[in-house]
Amino acid sequence: STDDYKIGFGSFGNYSGLKGSFISYVNSIAAAISNGGMTPMMFNDGYYWTGAGFNSDIAVCYWTNGNVSSGSIVNEGHPIINTNYQWYYVLGKKDTGWAGYQTALNGIANYKVTAVSDGGAVPSGAMLCLWCDTPSAEYNQEEIRRVSTLITNMAEANTDKFDLTK
Numbered sequence: 459s460t461d462d463y464k465i466g467f468g469s470f471g472n473y474s475g476l477k478g479s480f481i482s483y484v485n486s487i488a489a490a491i492s493n494g495g496m497t498p499m500m501f502n503d504g505y506y507w508t509g510a511g512f513n514s515d516i517a518v519c520y521w522t523n524g525n526v527s528s529g530s531i532v533n534e535g536h537p538i539i540n541t542n543y544q545w546y547y548v549l550g551k552k553d554t555g556w557a558g559y560q561t562a563l564n565g566i567a568n569y570k571v572t573a574v575s576d577g578g579a580v581p582s583g584a585m586l587c588l589w590c591d592t593p594s595a596e597y598n599q600e601e602i603r604r605v606s607t608l609i610t611n612m613a614e615a616n617t618d619k620f621d622l623t624k
Contacts, residue, residue: 550595
């Protein structure tokens with residue numbers, strides 16, 4: 459949606475050692491996004507502290523079990539966007555290993571869009587994340603077909619949440 463703006467802020471918070479500065483920076487970027495009429499979003503692996511003061515306008519994309527549970531994040535006023543790691547796909551990775559195409563297909567078949575990875579919250583939405591972690595991968599028509607199949611399978615596995623007539 460053009461009403462959302464993903465700012466990332468993943469693992470950085472864990473390694474920075476600058477908790478206060480990191481949270482202030484995230485909140486200042488989030489405020490600018492909110493002032494622009496959009497919803498700021500960040501990944502949960504940057505949300506390392508409860509009660510830390512992250513702006514509650516930030517929607518948290520919960521993809522992996524982190525230091526803070528999805529339920530705690532919701533209790534601090536943040537909506538959860540389910541980006542379950544079971545669906546994680548690195549473009550060009552065809553195998554069944556971590557972030558492979560077959561693994562993502564299996565995850566989509568077995569984990570509903572309402573199933574946050576830690577089971578601690580009901581998400582306000584879901585998002586399929588595709589990553590370009592392998593710049594040397596070949597992005598051809600086969601890869602386009604894979605992505606289309608992942609999107610279609612996610613919709614078909616969750617017909618109560620997706621309108622397939624559009």
